Amino acid sequence: MNKLLLSFFEKLVRTELRQKSAQHPHPESMYFADMLSSIYSEREKLIEGLHQLMLEFRTEAEMEWIVRTYSGSIVELANVASQYIHPHETAQSAETLIGQSTWNGLFQAALSALSEALAYIEDKFYRYLDLNSKVPVFYQAVAQLKFDESMGLVIENFSAAGVSEKLLDFIQKPYLEFRTMRAPNSVSYQKLHYLNALMQEISGMVPVDPEDKTVERQIVKKLRELNYNDSDFFEWSTQEITEIAQNLPPKESLDQLIWIQKEINQIQHMPGMAYNPLRETLQRQLQVWLVEEIRFLRESRASELMDTSPEGSGKWKYFKVVTQFSVPQIGYILKLLCDMGYIQNTNKLELLNFFSDHFTSLKRANISHGSLRKNYYESNASVAAGVREILTSMLNQSKKGLSIILIGLFSF
Numbered sequence: 001m002n003k004l005l006l007s008f009f010e011k012l013v014r015t016e017l018r019q020k021s022a023q024h025p026h027p028e029s030m031y032f033a034d035m036l037s038s039i040y041s042e043r044e045k046l047i048e049g050l051h052q053l054m055l056e057f058r059t060e061a062e063m064e065w066i067v068r069t070y071s072g073s074i075v076e077l078a079n080v081a082s083q084y085i086h087p088h089e090t091a092q093s094a095e096t097l098i099g100q101s102t103w104n105g106l107f108q109a110a111l112s113a114l115s116e117a118l119a120y121i122e123d124k125f126y127r128y129l130d131l132n133s134k135v136p137v138f139y140q141a142v143a144q145l146k147f148d149e150s151m152g153l154v155i156e157n158f159s160a161a162g163v164s165e166k167l168l169d170f171i172q173k174p175y176l177e178f179r180t181m182r183a184p185n186s187v188s189y190q191k192l193h194y195l196n197a198l199m200q201e202i203s204g205m206v207p208v209d210p211e212d213k214t215v216e217r218q219i220v221k222k223l224r225e226l227n228y229n230d231s232d233f234f235e236w237s238t239q240e241i242t243e244i245a246q247n248l249p250p251k252e253s254l255d256q257l258i259w260i261q262k263e264i265n266q267i268q269h270m271p272g273m274a275y276n277p278l279r280e281t282l283q284r285q286l287q288v289w290l291v292e293e294i295r296f297l298r299e300s301r302a303s304e305l306m307d308t309s310p311e312g313s314g315k316w317k318y319f320k321v322v323t324q325f326s327v328p329q330i331g332y333i334l335k336l337l338c339d340m341g342y343i344q345n346t347n348k349l350e351l352l353n354f355f356s357d358h359f360t361s362l363k364r365a366n367i368s369h370g371s372l373r374k375n376y377y378e379s380n381a382s383v384a385a386g387v388r389e390i391l392t393s394m395l396n397q398s399k400k401g402l403s404i405i406l407i408g409l410f411s412f
Contacts, residue, residue, distance in 0.1 A: 005049040006073055008042040013081050013110055021084065021103040032101050036109055043113035047120050054125065067121060067128035074118045078136040081111040085138075111138060131190040131272070140178075140187050143195070147175050150199055161215050170223065170233050171202060174275065194273060198226055224264070227273045229282040237282075238289055245293075254297050261290045299353075299369040320360050327361045328383040329390070331375030336387070352376055 012035075020027065027035070053066060084107040115136070122129065155168055174195055178187070201222050205215065223233065241260055245253040264286045274281070323330070334355060337343040345351040356367040375383075 005046055009077055009110060009114060013077050017103065017106055027103055027106065029101060035106055039109045039113050043116060046117045050117060050120060064128045067125045068130050071118060071121050071129060072133060074114050075136050078111055078114045081107045082137045129189060132188050135187055135189055135192055139192060143192060147199060150203055151175055154203055163216055166236060167216060167219055174198060190277060194275065197273060201226060224267050224282055225270055227269050227281050228275045229279045230275050234282060234285050237286065257290060257294050257297065264290060320358055322360050324362055327364065327367055327371050328375040328380060329387055330359060330361060331372055332383050332387050335376050
């Protein structure tokens with residue numbers, strides 16, 4: 001790697017400007033003009049040098065290494081320069097500060113040159129960047145001004161359109177968190193990219209017609225597409241789905257959940273989007289949750305659906321065989337009988353539903369379908385030992401009865 005490309009800015013930012021600004025309150029006009037000219041000249045050399053450097057490398061690994069090494073060094077130098085510029089000046093235009101002929105203006109000129117070099121890397125070689133690396137501090141200041149200006153208008157328009165307070169809170173949450181990330185090197189490329197994309201997408205959804213009541217549904221859909229995998233938003237989403245399902249008849253409730261599942265499965269995530277990169281995607285979380293909800297609803301309603309058929313009606317509809325077995329023991333015994341071929345029903349779900357509907361256990365008058373199904377498929381050593389003891393007792397009882405019959409025959 002050509003280490004000379006950044007040598008001018010290394011010396012300028014880390015040594016020369018720091019020392020001279022500590023010795024003199026203002027730069028001499030001649031020095032200011034000469035240094036400003038040198039900064040502009042070195043900026044062009046830096047960008048051209050980066051361009052030539054990229055052409056020298058052929059493999060993906062080499063490109064990734066050179067891009068990440070130089071971008072990291074440039075960000076580090078940019079942060080050093082930012083330390084000598086007042087926070088409220090960081091977001092001002094470079095021309096404003098440079099035109100004041102101050103040390104701040106020279107630091108700003110150096111910062112602008114470094115930012116142009118970084119922008120060149122980001123534009124031409126974005127796919128080689130480490131998205132978890134931190135952006136320069138001045139990026140945060142510029143972004144904060146933009147977000148503050150845009151968010152106020154978005155919230156005002158959404159409020160007028162009747163969007164719920166809870167949904168407005170979710171929209172604002174990432175930007176309120178961003179406000180607290182003021183420490184140097186605290187915001188990653190991934191985070192800033194996500195915030196920019198979210199602001200762009202949400203801003204474009206502001207309803208023109210105040211009577212448009214579909215805007216909330218559009219916001220939720222967009223947050224799903226942007227992988228807004230915040231834990232609070234996931235919990236709110238599941239509660240919303242649950243309320244929809246509970247307010248419908250059983251059959252319609254199941255159909256609605258299946259329809260929502262289809263919508264979730266068809267979500268097209270925007271590439272690289274994640275509110276929290278360390279969490280599972282929102283789509284995956286909702287998929288897992290919906291599978292369990294649909295399975296539970298199907299099993300809990302299965303007996304009712306079966307009872308509506310001719311086979312489920314009649315005098316045996318409410319009849320139950322009272323047993324002294326536990327639910328795990330019933331499940332294990334059924335498993336044994338099926339595995340050995342003594343019970344030949346191929347539809348295990350119907351078989352288990354039948355036994356849960358018409359048998360009682362030691363502690364439960366009503367056995368749930370899910371409980372019996374769980375114990376049918378699970379292996380448990382203590383349950384197996386208990387069943388063996390029951391079978392042994394039955395075998396002994398059978399032998400005892402046979403012995404009495406044989407004794408009677410011989411006596412006769």
